[in-house]
Amino acid sequence: METPKMMGDMYSVQQGVNEHPRTFLRRYLKLVRQINNVVKTVATNLFRESLQNGSLLSEQLYLNPPRDLANIQLRSEEVFKILEIREEEARRTALITKLAEGNPPLKDKRDKRRPEQPLLKRGEKEEQNVYEKMAKKKYPHIETIVPMNHIYNESKDKPIWRNPFKINSLIERRDHNKYCPFHKDVSHTLPECRSLYNQVNHILRTDGLPQYVKNTHNVAQ
Template sequence: MEQYAGTVDPEDHLETFKSLLFFQAALDAIMCRAFPSTLKGAARQWFNRLPPRSLSNFTDLGRAFLAHFVSSRVHKKIAANLLAIKQRPNESIRGFLTRFNKEALEVRNLDPIVKFQALRSGIRDVELKKSLIMDELGDMYELFSRCEKYINLAEVLTAEKEDKTEKKAQEREETPREVGAKRSRDDKEGRKKKDDGKAWVPKAADLESEPDYMALTHTRAHILNEIKDQVTLRWPAKMVKPVHERNKNKYCHFHQDHGHNTEECRQLKDEIEALI
């Protein structure tokens, strides 16, 4: 065992020594002779200064040892200290149990009934408190089992709440413009298109209202010139409006025909938006 120098609790050292010697069924005289070997520094000096024949047995030696090093004795808590422990606001059940058990270990000769009552009265969680009142528990094992169930439940609910909060945060990050662009892409994906690469024809419903397009830094004619050779670009079908009804003063480079300007072309707007 570790030698004692007078700076820690003397009672812990004495009890440890007694436990080891009692286990070996040592005689009282052997214990008196062996005890000095567990001392060092100031404690060894104290023992060496004891007057000869001043102590008659190990009990007297133990009392003298505790009396001399009483200033190093650790204050032992009593049951009243345990009864004062309450679950703090916003403290989890697990955190309260950990703190309660740590305090309970410092109470000497703690009565199990007192410990049971102290723990039950210290719980402030409303739902757990209701459960303990409605269903009387018999001992500490049942009380800890009930607390463990509520701990698991609370952790599961907390994890689910965090998942919902994270999803809501992600949804808020999407701006209305991004939502509109997403809807526009979804609409275009729903249009029928043959696998042989034939051009697509927009529905009349697509021309009724114009969505909120993404702001561009260049003209659509310039962008068309940059992307015209890309495989992903879908060229439109021929205009369905009769030739004699078209405006000959306007030309669309996307349709490669007269009728409207390139900047006004709804199908080019949709295609650029989809590529974005």
């Protein structure tokens, strides 16, 4: 049977300033398991509130609140993978910097491509041209009843979304405090995602998701 102290610990627990989110998640779940008949929604909300403000995990759970602790564990694994990539990139960058200080590498004049612009296959180029034309075409503004990122969060399980192109910029040049669930990568937030904006704009203009359109007369091609 749980003690008042255990219940108090669940309400007062906080992630440490330098505590890895994986370590904190394990510590929190261990505490919850010691409490009998714990209310799942309360435990789920308390975990979200106990995270460090501005952290990657906190931002992801804030944009799309979790249903339960199992959902938190599943989505946390995605964040852990991103953090592992950050750590690996930081180690690699530090090693490259150290080597460059002792022996600056020579520029390879044979490769004229910028590293942030990888070669695309023929099919990928054709598909990219379609989206570039969509982005450049001037459409009247479509008023929606909710922001476009909310439309994605509420409809992301429907088979209407195309995988966005990978972010081409070097990972060390991106804003690692921002995470885009649509790209599943760091660089920008969901409301800032231009790929999402273009796809939502296209879907609304092809009579997809009409329930989100405020003024249907603005959707005319």
